[in-house]
Amino acid sequence: MMNNTGSMAAATPAENFSEFKYFVAIWYVVVDFFVFAAATLILMLCSLHLLAKTRKPIFTFLIPTLPPISAALCWIPLHYVVHYGIVLNVFGAFRIRLWPRLAPPNCQAATAVLGSSTMCSVEEFYEWVGLAGQPGGLGKMMSDETAVQLIVVGLGSLLFWCFVGWCFMSQWNHAVREDRAEEHIRWLRRSVFSCPPLDEDEHEGEGKSGPRRRQCQVLDKMPNSLEQLKQAGTCHIDEDCVLQVVVADSGDFATIEKYQPQDATTNPSLILAASKKPEYAKLIDNAVAYGKKHGNGIEEQVESTLDALLVEFGSEILKIVPGKVSTEVDARYSFDEKLSVEKALHIIDLYKEKGIDKSRILIKLASTWEGIKAAHTLQSKHGVNCNLTLMFSKVQAIAAAEAGAFLISPFVGRILDWYKANTKQEYKKEDDPGVKSVQQIFNYYKKYGYKTIVMGASFRNVGEITELAGCDYLTIAPALLEQLYNSEEPVPKKLKSEDASSLDIKKESYLNDEALFRFMFNEDTMAVHKLSEGISKFAADAVTLKGILQEKIEKA
Structure with missing residues (x-):
């Protein structure tokens, strides 16, 4: 159990964060990004498939906006797992901790802002494992100046990607009016997955049955x-x-x-x-x-x-x-x-x-x-x-x-x-x-x-x-x-x-x-x-x- 009274002196990384936990923390980051990247790819494939089937413009809007949305959301589960671990709670009857939390003990910055909370700040944790350069904890993150900056950046990013989605929708509507819907879907597949045309030669020595060919045949199932x-x-x-x-x-x-x-x-x-x-x-x-x-x-x-x-x-x-x-x-x-x-x-x-x-x-x-x-x-x-x-x-x-x-x-x-x-x-x-x-x-x-x-x-x-x-x-x-x-x-x-x-x-x-x-x-x-x-x-x-x-x- 973690002691949140603050009586214990702040531990140093060398004292309280073993090399094993450091390694596991890095893998948390890698696995999290991999899972979200795979989910984004699957969602984009589904959007392309639904676009081909239904011809609804909303799916052209989703295609460019899914990656930034995924990038923004991927930090949430990473933060949760790091600071809370993985706990199985069965109807409140009993709790089983399947994986320990990796946050260092005595999170003074979190305690100062949230009282008896056991959650450490993102900044403090990353400073602890050596992935961030400036400590400051949750208190700095919650400051008015930083909050305003985050809101401005967030809204700006949201508006930018909405504009990109709108451009994709406009291109789609134009293609539909000119009876080029199939051609436009094909272009989207090529753009998203960078597949070469099927009549191009593949890597030397592999011919038309090489791994790149097979990969693109899976991702780009364009009807002949x-x-x-x-x-x-x-x-x-x-x-x-x-x-x-x-x-x-x-x-x-x-x-x-x-x-x-x-x-x-x-x-x-x-x-x-x-x-x-x-x-x-x-x-x-x-x-x-x-x-x-x-x-x-x-x-x-x-x-x-x-x-x-x-x-x-x-x-x-x-x-x-x-x-x-x-x-x-x-x-x-x-x-x-x-x-x-x-x-x-x-x-x-x-x-x-x-x-x-x-x-x-x-x-x-x-x-x-x-x-x-x-x-x-x-x-x-x-x-x-x-x-x-x-x-x-x-x-x-x-x-x-x-x-x-x-x-x-x-x-x-x-x-x-x-x-x-x-x-x-x-x-x-x-x-x-x-x-x-x-x-x-x-x-x-x-x-x-x-x-x-x-x-x-x-x-x-x-x-x-x-x-x-x-x-x-x-x-x-x-x-x-x-x-x-x-x-x-x-x-x-x-x-x-x-x-x-x-x-x-x-x-x-x-x-x-x-x-x-x-x-x-x-x-x-x-x-x-x-x-x-x-x-x-x-x-x-x-x-x-x-x-x-x-x-x-x-x-x-």
């Missing part, structure tokens, strides 16, 4: 560009907001699983490329076996085999994606409404034989007049959802929406190809004519409340994709999916359905006027050329694929 693209959702009229749907544009289902697409699209060109890989030989064998059983002559067998092969690939893809797969009707039927409908229903029947419901299938049709009318018949009379592809103009898009098509695929990259070839110009991503075409269609649909989904397709580079962030769906080839997967570039939302309502867009109608549709479509030289070219390319690839299948049938 593909995840950001998925998060750039849009809102349909009278529906809740949803994540943007990323669709894999590939028949090579073995390569798309890691990107976790919602849907997938195929066409004869993609199936032709995939069918040349040995890992898909079994699917071709299954299709050949089916074709030989369901055809009288070689031509019928080849036709049946092609249909079966498309369904074989589609069925395997549906084991990977949770949504839908698009299967294309032979491009040779692009100008025949009746045959397009018949072929579409046959494909649906083949899927049904495999136990796959039509709700998971999109029938892919070229956006000719006949293709659009076939989609109208399939949607309205058979409940079969359609994907109108090879779309290059707003005229096609308007007719497709009037036909009630489930989805359209306006092409981006092929439009850019045509303009680059004919104007000999290079285009920035924001000036890309293919991007502008999809933006125009998207705004028209949202302005007039059409439910048809806009799925941007045929991309040449990542810039085209990110400029359409916010579009309903985007169908992306594996090579570009890989670039997005490995990138951390910010992907702000560019297309917003709520903005379309204020745009001055003229209402048009084509579904019930074939002559007007053909005339207006014919006025767009680019669209006419690219539609013709696309149909010819798909038809040619289908012929090539049939040739391969015929050889296999003849050898089987």
